[in-house]
Every structure is written in C-alpha cells, then in structure tokens.
Amino acid sequence: MAKPFATRVACLLFGLFCLPAFTFGQGADTATEAPAEPTAGEEKADQEAAPREFGNEVETDRIVDSLQEPLSSEVVNKSLKRGVDYLLESQHEGGYWGAPTRTKALNIYAPVPGAHHAFRMGTSALALCALIELEEEHPEVTPAIDRAEKWMLEALPKLRRADQTAIYNVWGHAYSLQALARMHDRHQGDEEMLATISELIEQQFDMLTRYESVDGGWGYYDMRYGTDKPSSDSISFVNATVLVAFNEVRERGYKPPQKVVDRAIAATERQQKKDFSYLYGEYLKYSPVHPVNRPGGSLGRSQACNVALRMWGQKEITNAVLAEWLERLVVRNGWLDLGRKKPVPHESWFAVAGYFYFYGHFYGALCLEQLPIEEQARFSGPLARLMLDRQEKDGSWWDYPLYSYHQPYGTAFALMTLKRCRDSESATAAE
Numbered sequence: 001m002a003k004p005f006a007t008r009v010a011c012l013l014f015g016l017f018c019l020p021a022f023t024f025g026q027g028a029d030t031a032t033e034a035p036a037e038p039t040a041g042e043e044k045a046d047q048e049a050a051p052r053e054f055g056n057e058v059e060t061d062r063i064v065d066s067l068q069e070p071l072s073s074e075v076v077n078k079s080l081k082r083g084v085d086y087l088l089e090s091q092h093e094g095g096y097w098g099a100p101t102r103t104k105a106l107n108i109y110a111p112v113p114g115a116h117h118a119f120r121m122g123t124s125a126l127a128l129c130a131l132i133e134l135e136e137e138h139p140e141v142t143p144a145i146d147r148a149e150k151w152m153l154e155a156l157p158k159l160r161r162a163d164q165t166a167i168y169n170v171w172g173h174a175y176s177l178q179a180l181a182r183m184h185d186r187h188q189g190d191e192e193m194l195a196t197i198s199e200l201i202e203q204q205f206d207m208l209t210r211y212e213s214v215d216g217g218w219g220y221y222d223m224r225y226g227t228d229k230p231s232s233d234s235i236s237f238v239n240a241t242v243l244v245a246f247n248e249v250r251e252r253g254y255k256p257p258q259k260v261v262d263r264a265i266a267a268t269e270r271q272q273k274k275d276f277s278y279l280y281g282e283y284l285k286y287s288p289v290h291p292v293n294r295p296g297g298s299l300g301r302s303q304a305c306n307v308a309l310r311m312w313g314q315k316e317i318t319n320a321v322l323a324e325w326l327e328r329l330v331v332r333n334g335w336l337d338l339g340r341k342k343p344v345p346h347e348s349w350f351a352v353a354g355y356f357y358f359y360g361h362f363y364g365a366l367c368l369e370q371l372p373i374e375e376q377a378r379f380s381g382p383l384a385r386l387m388l389d390r391q392e393k394d395g396s397w398w399d400y401p402l403y404s405y406h407q408p409y410g411t412a413f414a415l416m417t418l419k420r421c422r423d424s425e426s427a428t429a430a431e
Contacts, residue, residue, distance in 0.1 A: 030188040032412055035283055039232025039249060061330055064378060071381045075231050076422045078387055079376055082395035084138050086129050086328065090396075090408055091144050095151030098123040098405035106343050107403070109221075112388045114162025114169070116403075121159050121172030121403045124148060125179040126412035134180040149183060152176065161211060164226030167318045171220045172240060173204045177245035180204070208242060209260050214263065215282065216263025218242055232265040233282035237359075240304035243268070247311040265312055273298075276321050278305045279350075292351035293410060304363035310370060319375065322367040326379040329364050333386060338389075340399045354400030356412035365420040368370060384421035387414045407418045 032205070091097055093324040100116045110116065124354050128148045131141045155175050161167045178199050191214040196309040217234025224231040243264055246256040273288065277298035284290055291297050302325045310317035329336075339348030340357045348354075364383060368376050391397055397414035 022297075028177075030052060045292065049293060060327055064327055064330055065098060066100070068381055070384075071384055071422075071425050072428070073422060074120040075388065076142050076384060076418060079389035079391055080134065080415060081138070081419060081420075083397070083418075084131070084134055084141060084412055085409050086395035087131060088141065088144050089409060089416075091127070091147065094153070095144075095147035095149075095278075096120055096124040097127045097148075097408035101400070101404045103403065104343075105315040105399070108345060109166065111162040111166050114160065115166050117155075117159055118162065118166075118168035118172045118263050119403070119405045121155065122175045123170075123409045123412075124152065125172065126177035127408050128152065128176070128179045129182055130412040130415040132179075132186055133416060134201075135186075137428075152179065153196060153200070157203060158205070165222055167211055167218070167220050167230055167232075170208065170220060170242065173207045173211075174238075174242045174245040174419035175248065177201060177204050178411030181248040181252055183244075184249075198254070201249050201268065205254075205257055205260075209257055212260055212263070213267070215280075216260075217267030218264070219281065234264070234271075235281040236268055237280075237304050239264045239268045240301070240363070243308035243312055243317070244304065244363070247308075261312065265309065265314070268309060269314070272305070272309075276306055276317070276325065277302050290351075292346065294350060295328065296332065297350035297352060299332060299350075300336050300352065302328065302361075303360055307363055307370060308367045310367075319371055322370055323375060323379075326367055326383075327362055330379065330382045331362065343401055345400075355402070355406075357399035358410045358417070361417045362413040365417040368420060368424055373427050373431055375423075376424040380421040380424035380428070384418055384425070387418045387421070391413070 031302060076347055079422050087097070093098070096118050100110075100112070100119075106114045110119070121198035128145065131145050131148070135141050137144060137332055155312050156172075159169050159172050159176075161169045184194065187197065206315050208218070211218065212233055213232055214227075215233060217236075217239040219230060219232035219235045220238060222230040222232040243261070246261060250256055267282065268278070271282055271285070273279070273293075277293070277295045278288075278301055279285060279288070280292045280297070280301075283294055287293065292426075295302075306317050306321055308320065335348075336352060336357050339352035339354045341347055342354050345353040345355070361383060364379075368379055369385065371379075387397070391414070392407075396411045398406040
C-alpha cells in the first residue's frame, strides 16, 4: 500500500536538518535566549535571497513533481462534507463556535472574560466564512449561517481587548471583516441588512485604528506600558491577517483607513527579509538568525505576509515569489507538521507553534489564487492532500489545543483551503 502523502513528505524532509530544541518567548523586547552563531550551512540557508535561487532547484522540482497524483474530486467532496457536518454539529445553540472549556494545566495567557470573547469571535467568524463559501453546494448549512450571522451582529459591537496586556481582539476584528465581506455578497438586494453590515465594517475600521500599535500594524500583547494606544511592536502575520481582511472589504466597495493601511504595510516591509521570509515580530529585528526568523520558522507566515503585500500593490511580490513559497510549503512541510498538536507554543524546531499549521495553508491557498491558472496545478494537488491526510475521524481538523476553539477554527481554515485547491484543479482541467 502506498504511503499517505503526509508520511512521504515527512520522510523526504526529516533528515535534512538537525537543530537543537529552542524555547521562544513571545511578548518580550528581545529573544529570550541569544541565538548561537550560525554554522556555515545555516548561514548559507539563511542567505536564500531571490526566488528560485535557493537550495537545489532540480531536487525541489523533483520532489514537487513526484507528488503530482490525480486528485479525486469525489474524495475531496466527501472530505468537505465531513468538515461541514462537523461545523454544523459543533455550533452552539446561540450561533457561535468554541468556548473556554476543555481546560488543562497548560493554556496560553488568556485574561477572562475578554480573551475568550476574542477567541470566540475569531473562531466563529472563520467558521461562518467557511460555511458561506460552501452554502451553494451544501444548502443544509443555511440555518447555521443564519444563526451565526444573528449572533455576530449582536456580539461584534461589544468586542474589546481583554485588558491592557492582551489584545487578542484584533483577531476577532480582522476575521469578522472577512465574514462581513461574505455576508455582503450573501445579502445582495437586502438594503436593511447591507446597511447593518456597512455599519459594522466601519466599526471594525475604527477598532483596528484604535488598537493599532504605535509604530504601525498590530500586535496581540502589550507587555510594555499597557497604554491606551498599544505600545507593543507589530507582529508580521497579524499585520498580514488584517491587511488581507481590509482588502476583502475593499473589493466590496468599502474604504479602509488609508493611513492605517500605509503604516501596516510599512511595518510589514520592515520585517521582510531578502528571501521574502519575515521576522516573527519587529521586536526581533536585532536577532535576524533567531530560529523563528529563519525560513523554516517563517514557513507558516510568509504566505500570509506575501499575499497581503501583493494585494496592496507591492510589485516585488511577483508570481515567482508566491510560487517559491508554495514550493517551500510543500517540500518543507515537515517543519510545520512537527509543531502540529504540540501543546506548548514554539516548542518545536525553528520555534514553530502548532497554530501556524492550518493558518499557513489557508494563506497559501490565497497565494494559489493569485497565480495564473496554468501555474496553480503544480501546487493545488499537494496542498489538498495535506488537508485530506490530516482530517480527524470526526471530520474536523486541528493543530493546537486551545480550550474548545481549535477544532472549529482548524476546520474552517482547512475547508477554505481544500475548496480553493479543488476549484483550482477544476479550473485547470477546464482549460
């Protein structure tokens, strides 16, 4: 019997590098531990500069090409249906997903109740996005969407940061914008609903302006001064998340605050390295070879940062750059997979945290959409198989244990990723 896709990729990757375990501290002004001087091999790996100029191009092509097996639309559709069924079954009666249950002795910092308001909003917004995207082919989701929309319209205006240190609400504001963009499409012709959606979108613009970091962009902790306007540095992938959400509502005719957008772009560009990987956060700018800042550590966020900057007009983010990082996502997937389901953030190789796994693949799928149809087929099959191989027995996907939020948000990311891969394969076949 052929090995599953995940096993084959892991076997290809596991022997490439061996790095010491490294504990990465979030929220500090510097790394918790000074990185060791790079060896010659590590220094060479970190100098991967231009697209298609890293590593062994022939070997990379061979690995990617070896994964080009026919993708069965029947298998994909069954997987999508199982994921949809999981979201329907796990939705709370109130219309939302996730709760501060399944507590354990090891949880991330989460001041109550505000942190959980943010987690619930972000999780529910993602689940709502996924269901709206699949509603046409799965009309049975309509009642769940209606309940989720009703809950969001009532809860979203109340979302604020938990306290002066925890600013998790930025995730809720960003992902609710993406949900509102899809609701805008869903309610065309309903002027009353569109007016409500428009009001909420403008409110999210205001909230994201209010919680913008002093240097531009957004973070999710302020461990410095706890000021009214957060004093923390921006985090590259939070900037990317918001910029992608801003672009989605911009495409529907709304106007995100341009000065806020400009500052977020500038903050993200300051964290961009020459190989189009990105610092974890601007506070690590003096530790560029910290494991989390190397290409392996950036594997789950480079797609988000690259596609966000591409959407906002950075011409350096070419098709070649997007294709390069999709290649890396496939060929080096083991670095992300080793962190998946580990309970301690950043305990894995390159200080990767589990919650980057499905996040990174969702934004990889957005990168896929940016490529010409004829270039998409090279990556859509491998990305889809990564999702298929990781679906749980109950139909969900998850990558990091987070109370009871992880399965709904992981499932939402995976559904939206898998749908884009399937649609790409169909479009390619029709060419």
